[in-house]
Amino acid sequence: MRPDGRTKILDAALSVIRTKGFEATRVEDVCAAAGVSKGAFFHHFDSKEALAIAAADHWSAVTGGFFETADFHALADPVDRILAYLDLRIALVEGGELPFSCLAGTLAQETFATRPAVAEACGRSIRGHAGSLVADIAAARAAHAPDADWTAESLALHTQAVIQGAFVVAKAGGGAASAVENLRHLKRYVAMLFGRIGPTGGGKP
Protein backbone atom coordinates (compact mmCIF):
# COMPACT_ATOMS: atom_id res chain seq x y z
CA MET A 1 0.00 0.00 0.00
CA ARG A 2 1.40 3.37 -0.93
CA PRO A 3 1.32 5.97 1.85
CA ASP A 4 -1.34 8.64 1.53
CA GLY A 5 -0.44 12.32 1.24
CA ARG A 6 -0.72 13.02 4.95
CA THR A 7 1.54 10.07 5.83
CA LYS A 8 4.10 11.11 3.20
CA ILE A 9 4.24 14.58 4.77
CA LEU A 10 4.58 13.13 8.28
CA ASP A 11 7.35 10.73 7.24
CA ALA A 12 9.19 13.64 5.62
CA ALA A 13 8.67 15.79 8.73
CA LEU A 14 10.29 13.12 10.94
CA SER A 15 13.36 13.07 8.77
CA VAL A 16 13.72 16.83 8.30
CA ILE A 17 12.97 17.83 11.92
CA ARG A 18 15.27 15.14 13.36
CA THR A 19 18.10 16.53 11.24
CA LYS A 20 17.54 20.29 11.34
CA GLY A 21 15.35 20.83 14.39
CA PHE A 22 11.91 22.43 14.49
CA GLU A 23 12.65 26.13 14.05
CA ALA A 24 15.11 25.63 11.20
CA THR A 25 12.64 23.40 9.36
CA ARG A 26 10.59 25.32 6.80
CA VAL A 27 7.27 24.07 5.48
CA GLU A 28 8.95 24.22 2.05
CA ASP A 29 11.65 21.77 3.22
CA VAL A 30 9.02 19.27 4.32
CA CYS A 31 7.05 19.67 1.07
CA ALA A 32 10.21 19.10 -0.99
CA ALA A 33 11.16 16.01 1.01
CA ALA A 34 7.61 14.64 0.75
CA GLY A 35 7.18 15.53 -2.93
CA VAL A 36 3.97 17.47 -2.32
CA SER A 37 2.85 21.03 -3.01
CA LYS A 38 2.35 23.67 -0.33
CA GLY A 39 -1.34 23.53 -1.18
CA ALA A 40 -1.38 19.82 -0.34
CA PHE A 41 0.48 20.54 2.89
CA PHE A 42 -2.01 23.13 4.08
CA HIS A 43 -4.87 20.83 3.08
CA HIS A 44 -3.63 18.49 5.84
CA PHE A 45 -2.04 20.85 8.39
CA ASP A 46 -3.00 24.36 9.47
CA SER A 47 0.51 25.32 10.54
CA LYS A 48 4.03 24.08 11.19
CA GLU A 49 3.07 23.73 14.87
CA ALA A 50 0.13 21.47 13.95
CA LEU A 51 2.53 19.43 11.81
CA ALA A 52 4.95 19.08 14.73
CA ILE A 53 2.21 17.81 17.06
CA ALA A 54 1.00 15.31 14.44
CA ALA A 55 4.63 14.32 13.75
CA ALA A 56 5.20 13.52 17.45
CA ASP A 57 2.10 11.30 17.44
CA HIS A 58 3.23 9.71 14.14
CA TRP A 59 6.67 9.10 15.69
CA SER A 60 4.97 7.31 18.61
CA ALA A 61 3.00 5.13 16.19
CA VAL A 62 5.99 4.25 13.97
CA THR A 63 8.44 3.52 16.79
CA GLY A 64 5.72 1.92 18.91
CA GLY A 65 4.94 -0.55 16.13
CA PHE A 66 8.63 -1.38 15.77
CA PHE A 67 9.17 -2.13 19.47
CA GLU A 68 5.84 -3.96 19.91
CA THR A 69 6.88 -6.58 17.38
CA ALA A 70 10.49 -6.93 18.56
CA ASP A 71 11.82 -10.37 19.51
CA PHE A 72 12.62 -9.58 23.15
CA HIS A 73 8.98 -9.95 24.20
CA ALA A 74 9.28 -13.72 23.65
CA LEU A 75 11.84 -14.17 26.45
CA ALA A 76 10.46 -15.92 29.51
CA ASP A 77 12.14 -13.88 32.27
CA PRO A 78 11.18 -10.20 32.70
CA VAL A 79 14.77 -9.20 33.56
CA ASP A 80 15.92 -10.87 30.34
CA ARG A 81 13.25 -8.93 28.43
CA ILE A 82 14.37 -5.61 29.89
CA LEU A 83 18.08 -6.29 29.25
CA ALA A 84 17.28 -7.47 25.70
CA TYR A 85 15.29 -4.27 25.12
CA LEU A 86 18.40 -2.30 26.14
CA ASP A 87 20.54 -4.47 23.84
CA LEU A 88 18.15 -3.59 21.02
CA ARG A 89 18.53 0.12 21.81
CA ILE A 90 22.32 -0.34 21.67
CA ALA A 91 22.05 -2.20 18.35
CA LEU A 92 19.90 0.59 16.91
CA VAL A 93 22.58 3.14 17.79
CA GLU A 94 25.29 0.92 16.30
CA GLY A 95 23.43 0.28 13.06
CA GLY A 96 20.72 2.84 12.62
CA GLU A 97 20.13 5.36 9.90
CA LEU A 98 19.82 8.35 12.24
CA PRO A 99 21.51 6.49 15.07
CA PHE A 100 21.28 8.99 17.90
CA SER A 101 18.24 11.08 17.27
CA CYS A 102 14.76 11.12 18.77
CA LEU A 103 12.13 13.37 17.26
CA ALA A 104 10.40 13.87 20.60
CA GLY A 105 13.58 14.76 22.48
CA THR A 106 14.75 17.23 19.86
CA LEU A 107 11.35 18.90 19.62
CA ALA A 108 10.95 19.13 23.41
CA GLN A 109 14.29 20.92 23.82
CA GLU A 110 13.30 23.57 21.33
CA THR A 111 9.66 24.08 22.20
CA PHE A 112 9.19 23.62 25.94
CA ALA A 113 9.07 27.33 26.74
CA THR A 114 7.57 28.64 23.52
CA ARG A 115 5.15 26.01 22.18
CA PRO A 116 3.71 24.01 25.08
CA ALA A 117 1.34 22.01 22.88
CA VAL A 118 4.31 20.63 20.91
CA ALA A 119 6.29 19.85 24.09
CA GLU A 120 3.24 18.09 25.51
CA ALA A 121 2.98 15.92 22.38
CA CYS A 122 6.66 15.04 22.87
CA GLY A 123 5.92 14.12 26.47
CA ARG A 124 3.07 11.83 25.37
CA SER A 125 5.50 10.09 23.02
CA ILE A 126 8.29 9.62 25.59
CA ARG A 127 5.97 8.65 28.46
CA GLY A 128 4.01 6.36 26.16
CA HIS A 129 7.13 4.43 25.19
CA ALA A 130 8.26 4.31 28.84
CA GLY A 131 4.82 2.94 29.68
CA SER A 132 5.38 -0.01 27.35
CA LEU A 133 8.24 -1.12 29.67
CA VAL A 134 6.41 -0.81 32.98
CA ALA A 135 4.85 -4.29 33.11
CA ASP A 136 8.21 -6.04 32.60
CA ILE A 137 9.97 -3.77 35.10
CA ALA A 138 7.18 -4.27 37.66
CA ALA A 139 7.48 -8.05 37.28
CA ALA A 140 11.27 -7.90 37.63
CA ARG A 141 10.99 -5.61 40.65
CA ALA A 142 8.49 -7.94 42.35
CA ALA A 143 10.84 -10.90 41.80
CA HIS A 144 14.19 -9.31 42.61
CA ALA A 145 13.79 -5.95 44.39
CA PRO A 146 10.39 -5.88 46.12
CA ASP A 147 11.57 -3.40 48.77
CA ALA A 148 13.28 -1.02 46.38
CA ASP A 149 12.77 2.70 46.98
CA TRP A 150 11.92 3.34 43.30
CA THR A 151 8.79 2.48 41.32
CA ALA A 152 8.57 0.59 38.04
CA GLU A 153 7.19 3.74 36.40
CA SER A 154 10.16 5.75 37.64
CA LEU A 155 12.74 3.28 36.31
CA ALA A 156 10.89 2.99 32.98
CA LEU A 157 11.02 6.75 32.52
CA HIS A 158 14.65 6.76 33.63
CA THR A 159 15.60 4.40 30.78
CA GLN A 160 14.16 6.97 28.39
CA ALA A 161 15.94 9.86 30.10
CA VAL A 162 19.29 8.09 29.74
CA ILE A 163 18.60 7.33 26.08
CA GLN A 164 17.76 11.02 25.51
CA GLY A 165 20.90 12.14 27.31
CA ALA A 166 23.05 9.65 25.40
CA PHE A 167 21.75 11.20 22.18
CA VAL A 168 22.51 14.76 23.34
CA VAL A 169 26.10 13.84 24.23
CA ALA A 170 26.48 11.97 20.94
CA LYS A 171 25.30 15.06 19.05
CA ALA A 172 27.74 17.24 21.00
CA GLY A 173 30.62 15.47 19.30
CA GLY A 174 30.62 12.17 21.19
CA GLY A 175 29.14 10.27 18.28
CA ALA A 176 27.60 6.81 18.27
CA ALA A 177 30.43 5.32 20.36
CA SER A 178 29.64 7.61 23.30
CA ALA A 179 25.92 6.84 22.99
CA VAL A 180 26.66 3.10 23.14
CA GLU A 181 28.89 3.62 26.19
CA ASN A 182 26.10 5.52 27.97
CA LEU A 183 23.53 2.85 27.15
CA ARG A 184 25.92 0.24 28.58
CA HIS A 185 26.02 2.22 31.83
CA LEU A 186 22.21 2.14 31.83
CA LYS A 187 22.19 -1.61 31.22
CA ARG A 188 24.73 -2.10 34.03
CA TYR A 189 22.51 -0.08 36.40
CA VAL A 190 19.43 -2.14 35.52
CA ALA A 191 21.37 -5.40 35.83
CA MET A 192 22.62 -4.32 39.29
CA LEU A 193 19.12 -3.32 40.44
CA PHE A 194 17.88 -6.82 39.61
CA GLY A 195 20.90 -8.59 41.12
CA ARG A 196 22.33 -9.80 37.82
CA ILE A 197 25.77 -8.34 38.54
CA GLY A 198 27.52 -7.36 41.74
CA PRO A 199 27.69 -3.88 43.24
CA THR A 200 31.26 -3.09 42.26
CA GLY A 201 30.68 -3.41 38.56
CA GLY A 202 32.41 -6.75 38.22
CA GLY A 203 31.26 -8.74 35.22
CA LYS A 204 29.70 -7.45 32.04
CA PRO A 205 25.94 -6.97 32.18
Added chain:
Amino acid sequence: MRPDGRTKILDAALSVIRTKGFEATRVEDVCAAAGVSKGAFFHHFDSKEALAIAAADHWSAVTGGFFETADFHALADPVDRILAYLDLRIALVEGGELPFSCLAGTLAQETFATRPAVAEACGRSIRGHAGSLVADIAAARAAHAPDADWTAESLALHTQAVIQGAFVVAKAGGGAASAVENLRHLKRYVAMLFGRIGPTGGGKP
Protein backbone atom coordinates in the same frame (compact mmCIF):
# COMPACT_ATOMS: atom_id res chain seq x y z
CA MET B 1 32.79 45.63 38.51
CA ARG B 2 30.09 46.17 35.90
CA PRO B 3 30.15 43.70 33.02
CA ASP B 4 31.54 44.98 29.74
CA GLY B 5 29.41 45.09 26.59
CA ARG B 6 30.57 41.72 25.31
CA THR B 7 29.80 40.04 28.65
CA LYS B 8 26.37 41.69 28.82
CA ILE B 9 25.58 40.28 25.37
CA LEU B 10 26.82 36.80 26.33
CA ASP B 11 24.83 36.78 29.59
CA ALA B 12 21.73 37.79 27.63
CA ALA B 13 22.43 35.10 25.02
CA LEU B 14 22.56 32.39 27.70
CA SER B 15 19.16 33.39 29.00
CA VAL B 16 17.45 33.84 25.63
CA ILE B 17 18.90 30.72 23.96
CA ARG B 18 18.20 28.50 26.98
CA THR B 19 14.56 29.59 26.84
CA LYS B 20 13.83 29.81 23.11
CA GLY B 21 16.51 27.69 21.50
CA PHE B 22 19.08 28.81 18.94
CA GLU B 23 17.07 29.09 15.74
CA ALA B 24 14.15 30.93 17.35
CA THR B 25 16.54 33.42 18.96
CA ARG B 26 16.94 36.58 16.90
CA VAL B 27 19.90 38.92 17.26
CA GLU B 28 17.30 41.58 18.11
CA ASP B 29 16.09 39.49 21.07
CA VAL B 30 19.60 39.25 22.47
CA CYS B 31 20.23 42.99 21.95
CA ALA B 32 16.96 43.85 23.73
CA ALA B 33 17.77 41.53 26.66
CA ALA B 34 21.31 42.93 26.91
CA GLY B 35 20.26 46.57 26.46
CA VAL B 36 22.66 47.14 23.56
CA SER B 37 22.26 48.28 19.97
CA LYS B 38 22.64 46.01 16.96
CA GLY B 39 25.70 48.06 16.09
CA ALA B 40 27.25 47.15 19.44
CA PHE B 41 26.33 43.50 18.88
CA PHE B 42 28.06 43.31 15.51
CA HIS B 43 31.07 45.12 16.93
CA HIS B 44 31.60 42.03 19.13
CA PHE B 45 30.18 39.18 17.02
CA ASP B 46 30.18 38.59 13.29
CA SER B 47 27.06 36.43 13.30
CA LYS B 48 24.53 34.60 15.44
CA GLU B 49 26.64 31.46 14.96
CA ALA B 50 29.74 33.25 16.32
CA LEU B 51 27.62 34.37 19.28
CA ALA B 52 26.48 30.79 19.94
CA ILE B 53 30.05 29.48 19.97
CA ALA B 54 31.16 32.27 22.32
CA ALA B 55 28.05 31.66 24.45
CA ALA B 56 28.94 27.98 24.87
CA ASP B 57 32.45 28.95 26.03
CA HIS B 58 30.96 31.63 28.32
CA TRP B 59 28.58 28.98 29.71
CA SER B 60 31.57 26.75 30.48
CA ALA B 61 33.33 29.61 32.28
CA VAL B 62 30.28 30.66 34.32
CA THR B 63 29.20 27.15 35.35
CA GLY B 64 32.80 26.01 35.75
CA GLY B 65 33.47 28.82 38.22
CA PHE B 66 30.37 27.89 40.19
CA PHE B 67 31.26 24.20 40.51
CA GLU B 68 34.97 24.84 41.17
CA THR B 69 34.16 26.78 44.31
CA ALA B 70 31.41 24.44 45.58
CA ASP B 71 31.67 22.99 49.09
CA PHE B 72 31.79 19.31 48.08
CA HIS B 73 35.48 19.55 47.16
CA ALA B 74 36.32 19.84 50.88
CA LEU B 75 35.03 16.33 51.71
CA ALA B 76 37.79 13.83 52.50
CA ASP B 77 36.44 10.75 50.70
CA PRO B 78 36.20 10.79 46.89
CA VAL B 79 32.92 8.82 46.92
CA ASP B 80 31.46 11.43 49.29
CA ARG B 81 32.63 14.18 46.93
CA ILE B 82 30.95 12.54 43.93
CA LEU B 83 27.69 11.88 45.78
CA ALA B 84 27.71 15.44 47.15
CA TYR B 85 28.24 16.77 43.62
CA LEU B 86 25.13 14.84 42.56
CA ASP B 87 23.24 16.21 45.58
CA LEU B 88 24.23 19.68 44.43
CA ARG B 89 22.87 18.95 40.94
CA ILE B 90 19.61 17.80 42.54
CA ALA B 91 19.45 20.95 44.69
CA LEU B 92 20.00 23.12 41.61
CA VAL B 93 17.02 21.48 39.89
CA GLU B 94 14.90 21.92 43.01
CA GLY B 95 15.79 25.55 43.53
CA GLY B 96 17.20 26.96 40.33
CA GLU B 97 16.05 29.82 38.16
CA LEU B 98 16.04 27.81 34.91
CA PRO B 99 16.04 24.51 36.79
CA PHE B 100 16.26 22.01 33.95
CA SER B 101 18.08 23.69 31.16
CA CYS B 102 21.63 23.44 29.86
CA LEU B 103 22.78 25.82 27.15
CA ALA B 104 25.17 23.27 25.67
CA GLY B 105 22.61 20.46 25.53
CA THR B 106 19.94 22.61 23.94
CA LEU B 107 22.34 24.04 21.36
CA ALA B 108 23.77 20.61 20.50
CA GLN B 109 20.31 19.16 19.76
CA GLU B 110 19.57 21.92 17.30
CA THR B 111 22.90 22.36 15.61
CA PHE B 112 24.62 18.96 15.38
CA ALA B 113 23.74 18.39 11.71
CA THR B 114 23.65 21.95 10.49
CA ARG B 115 26.27 23.95 12.42
CA PRO B 116 29.10 21.62 13.44
CA ALA B 117 31.22 24.43 14.93
CA VAL B 118 28.43 25.24 17.40
CA ALA B 119 27.88 21.57 18.30
CA GLU B 120 31.63 21.18 18.84
CA ALA B 121 31.63 24.16 21.23
CA CYS B 122 28.79 22.42 23.12
CA GLY B 123 30.85 19.25 23.26
CA ARG B 124 33.82 21.17 24.70
CA SER B 125 31.52 22.50 27.41
CA ILE B 126 29.99 19.13 28.33
CA ARG B 127 33.25 17.17 28.14
CA GLY B 128 35.07 19.92 30.02
CA HIS B 129 32.63 19.72 32.92
CA ALA B 130 32.77 15.91 32.86
CA GLY B 131 36.55 16.21 32.99
CA SER B 132 36.33 18.12 36.26
CA LEU B 133 34.86 14.96 37.86
CA VAL B 134 37.40 12.45 36.53
CA ALA B 135 40.00 12.74 39.32
CA ASP B 136 37.43 12.02 42.05
CA ILE B 137 35.87 9.16 40.11
CA ALA B 138 39.30 7.67 39.37
CA ALA B 139 40.19 7.79 43.07
CA ALA B 140 36.86 6.20 44.05
CA ARG B 141 37.26 3.53 41.36
CA ALA B 142 40.79 2.68 42.56
CA ALA B 143 39.53 2.32 46.13
CA HIS B 144 36.25 0.47 45.55
CA ALA B 145 36.02 -0.95 42.01
CA PRO B 146 39.55 -1.43 40.66
CA ASP B 147 38.48 -4.24 38.30
CA ALA B 148 35.42 -2.47 36.92
CA ASP B 149 34.82 -2.72 33.17
CA TRP B 150 34.25 1.04 32.85
CA THR B 151 36.71 3.91 32.99
CA ALA B 152 36.56 6.99 35.17
CA GLU B 153 36.24 9.11 32.02
CA SER B 154 33.28 7.03 30.85
CA LEU B 155 31.40 7.34 34.15
CA ALA B 156 32.14 11.07 34.34
CA LEU B 157 30.61 11.59 30.89
CA HIS B 158 27.71 9.33 31.83
CA THR B 159 26.79 11.62 34.74
CA GLN B 160 26.49 14.45 32.22
CA ALA B 161 24.45 12.34 29.80
CA VAL B 162 21.95 11.49 32.53
CA ILE B 163 21.71 15.14 33.55
CA GLN B 164 21.05 16.09 29.90
CA GLY B 165 18.41 13.38 29.55
CA ALA B 166 16.75 14.37 32.81
CA PHE B 167 16.42 17.89 31.42
CA VAL B 168 14.89 16.67 28.14
CA VAL B 169 12.26 14.60 29.97
CA ALA B 170 11.57 17.52 32.31
CA LYS B 171 11.01 19.78 29.31
CA ALA B 172 8.70 17.21 27.73
CA GLY B 173 6.18 17.78 30.50
CA GLY B 174 7.87 15.90 33.34
CA GLY B 175 8.93 19.07 35.11
CA ALA B 176 11.47 19.48 37.89
CA ALA B 177 10.08 16.52 39.87
CA SER B 178 10.93 14.09 37.05
CA ALA B 179 14.41 15.60 36.70
CA VAL B 180 15.04 15.08 40.41
CA GLU B 181 13.79 11.49 40.18
CA ASN B 182 16.19 10.81 37.28
CA LEU B 183 19.13 12.34 39.13
CA ARG B 184 18.31 10.11 42.12
CA HIS B 185 18.57 7.08 39.82
CA LEU B 186 21.97 8.35 38.73
CA LYS B 187 23.05 8.81 42.34
CA ARG B 188 21.80 5.30 43.19
CA TYR B 189 23.84 3.88 40.29
CA VAL B 190 27.01 5.66 41.39
CA ALA B 191 26.44 4.60 45.02
CA MET B 192 26.03 0.98 43.89
CA LEU B 193 29.17 1.10 41.71
CA PHE B 194 31.19 2.17 44.76
CA GLY B 195 29.55 -0.30 47.15
CA ARG B 196 27.67 2.29 49.20
CA ILE B 197 24.33 0.50 48.75
CA GLY B 198 23.39 -3.06 47.89
CA PRO B 199 22.55 -4.42 44.46
CA THR B 200 18.79 -4.63 44.98
CA GLY B 201 18.31 -0.95 45.63
CA GLY B 202 17.83 -1.33 49.37
CA GLY B 203 18.62 1.81 51.31
CA LYS B 204 18.58 5.36 50.05
CA PRO B 205 21.78 6.52 48.39
